Amino acid sequence: MVSTQTEKVTVCKLLVDGKWIESSATQFVDVYNPSRGIVIARTPLGGMTDLDKAVQAAQRAFIDWKETPVVERARVMFKFKQLLEENYEEIARLVTREHGKTLAEAKASVQRGIEVVEFACGIPSLMMGESMENIARNVDCETIRHPIGVCAGIAPFNFPAMVPLWMYPIALTCGNTFVLKPSEKVPLTSMLIAQYLMQAGLPDGCFNIVHGGKDCVDAIIAHPDIKAISFVGSTNVARYIYTQGTANGKRVQAAGGAKNHIIIMPDADMEQSAQALQASAFGCAGERCMAGSLAIPVGKAADDMMSRLIDRASQMKVGVTDGDTSPDMGPVISREHLDKINGLIDKGQAEGAKLALDGREIHAKAGSTSDKQGFFVGPTIFDHAKADMTIVKEEIFGPVLSVVRVADLEGALALGRNCQYGNGAVIYTNSGRAAREFKRHFNAGMIGVNVGVPAPMAWFPFTGWNNSFFGDLHIQGKEGIQFYTQQKMTMTRWFETSDTRFQDPIWKGK
Ligand code: NAD
Numbered sequence: 001m002v003s004t005q006t007e008k009v010t011v012c013k014l015l016v017d018g019k020w021i022e023s024s025a026t027q028f029v030d031v032y033n034p035s036r037g038i039v040i041a042r043t044p045l046g047g048m049t050d051l052d053k054a055v056q057a058a059q060r061a062f063i064d065w066k067e068t069p070v071v072e073r074a075r076v077m078f079k080f081k082q083l084l085e086e087n088y089e090e091i092a093r094l095v096t097r098e099h100g101k102t103l104a105e106a107k108a109s110v111q112r113g114i115e116v117v118e119f120a121c122g123i124p125s126l127m128m129g130e131s132m133e134n135i136a137r138n139v140d141c142e143t144i145r146h147p148i149g150v151c152a153g154i155a156p157f158n159f160p161a162m163v164p165l166w167m168y169p170i171a172l173t174c175g176n177t178f179v180l181k182p183s184e185k186v187p188l189t190s191m192l193i194a195q196y197l198m199q200a201g202l203p204d205g206c207f208n209i210v211h212g213g214k215d216c217v218d219a220i221i222a223h224p225d226i227k228a229i230s231f232v233g234s235t236n237v238a239r240y241i242y243t244q245g246t247a248n249g250k251r252v253q254a255a256g257g258a259k260n261h262i263i264i265m266p267d268a269d270m271e272q273s274a275q276a277l278q279a280s281a282f283g284c285a286g287e288r289c290m291a292g293s294l295a296i297p298v299g300k301a302a303d304d305m306m307s308r309l310i311d312r313a314s315q316m317k318v319g320v321t322d323g324d325t326s327p328d329m330g331p332v333i334s335r336e337h338l339d340k341i342n343g344l345i346d347k348g349q350a351e352g353a354k355l356a357l358d359g360r361e362i363h364a365k366a367g368s369t370s371d372k373q374g375f376f377v378g379p380t381i382f383d384h385a386k387a388d389m390t391i392v393k394e395e396i397f398g399p400v401l402s403v404v405r406v407a408d409l410e411g412a413l414a415l416g417r418n419c420q421y422g423n424g425a426v427i428y429t430n431s432g433r434a435a436r437e438f439k440r441h442f443n444a445g446m447i448g449v450n451v452g453v454p455a456p457m458a459w460f461p462f463t464g465w466n467n468s469f470f471g472d473l474h475i476q477g478k479e480g481i482q483f484y485t486q487q488k489m490t491m492t493r494w495f496e497t498s499d500t501r502f503q504d505p506i507w508k509g510k
Contacts, residue, residue: 011042012187012211014050015194017057018204023211024049029184034100034331035320037373041098043184047215048222051179054208055225058150058177061205066147066175068203070124073173080169080200081117084110084193091192093322095160098186100331100375101284102321106161109284112457113165116476119458120169126481127174139493145485147175148251149227152220154181154241156233157333158287158397160189166462166475167230168207174484176228177206181220183233184213185333221245228484230475231255232289235395235421235467242470253471253483255289255464257395258423262292263412263438266301268428268450274308276428276452277401282316282379283453285332286399289468290424290446290455294385294392295403296412302405306383309401310357313379318362320374331375332398338375341398345380348391348402353382359399387415395421409434416443422465424454445469 011028013020023044031041044050065073084091088110095106131142153167160182168178182190190209197207210216217237220226221244228251231241235256245252262280264273280292297305321330332338342360349355359378377398385392385402392402392415406412416425426448427438435449445465448454456462461474473483 015209035374046212048219051219057205062177083196109162113162116458120173123173151228154231157183157185160186170480171484260424263427264297265429273428281401351389353385356383357381423468
């Protein structure tokens, strides 16, 4: 909800050159505590004026930071990691407050972010170039990785700490400076973490924060001094930023939306698979780009899996996440998003899928008033969904699992081939042969075998395919380092002739 009011609730400031300053924006968007449906802050919807201040600061800081030895840059990350660990609880609580996920989920996501900082601590080794002596007669050759300059990150709402942390620890340790635009829905966590980054000794101007929505993103795309953009968000915006950003000569890595397929073979361990599927579909209220949103039981696996799943999901406690209780699932991010999810559930019913568990009833069951004010929808399961239904084709990004029953593994592979996305896919089976077929042929970039959510840890790239990723070098892992560096090749020859060889006075110590 956009407003022009600024009173009562804190308005987020920009971080420019190590100082918190006010935005020049005249429009603001409300930041909610989604558990309670109350406004906790306002995000300014800034544009080029704010962005340019941040980019100029980053540009100035780059001159010194790129000359700072990589081991010194890594030492800032070691200190940053320590501060993140010391303040882990506070960060996780803020994630819960502004996003709504449970405290346990928030802690797990902060931990995944810290792992990227651990990865960045190893950049002095990972950034090393290659060399070859005598690649041609008397010619030596080497490559050296250089930072590229001012980089920008544009983040989604669903992981306020983790997703921005996928980006800037790697960019900074490689010697770049950074401008982050957090999601306008969850700006507070990034602002808190920025304080630890500065406390860790990062020089002023190396890391900056701007706030806003589309205008701010368009300013990032247009700014001539930004060399690279890392984006994580929905597919249409990812495609837009990739197309416009690359047209403006920038490097872009843009991760988009997803529809992740979970295949259950008849020989799978049914109880373990049901447990993992439940966590994958309904963890973080389904607001995960790696959430298992499409279950595909093969043959006789279907009835058994459905009864276990419905039994488990219907027992999940849904409620306020920042209070004294610890529910299994929290709210979704906003009233608008809740309405969108409910609309897609309506559509699933209208298109003929069988609603086996209706999460919209959660408000009727919820006990407290505050539950009713928050943005809640409970676990929802559709059985007998078909390939051409909206709930099977589109990302819902909520706790809604669609189940498509198929006769054989080929039926599951066919569903994957027809999917526009390609983030994650998982198979539950005890058959090595089935797992191998699946691993080789399923049309997605991150594959799990008997694991809940195959989201790679920081040492591996986040390898989305199809409309789940636009670009060449993925986020995290060695690809992340390649993205944030440019190589310089040097070829060296020192002339010599057969006459002078070994006759040069230098060789004789003269
Ligand atoms: P979003 O695309 O609406 O917003 C992401 C960012 O883009 C925000 O910072 C926002 O301000 C900006 N933005 C929004 N609309 C824009 C527009 N029209 N033009 C320019 N910029 C715009 O995404 P979201 O709702 O914040 O996050 C959920 C989405 O992110 C889901 O689709 C989810 O799958 C995806 N996601 C993907 C990954 C991945 O690794 N592939 C990870 C997390 C989330």
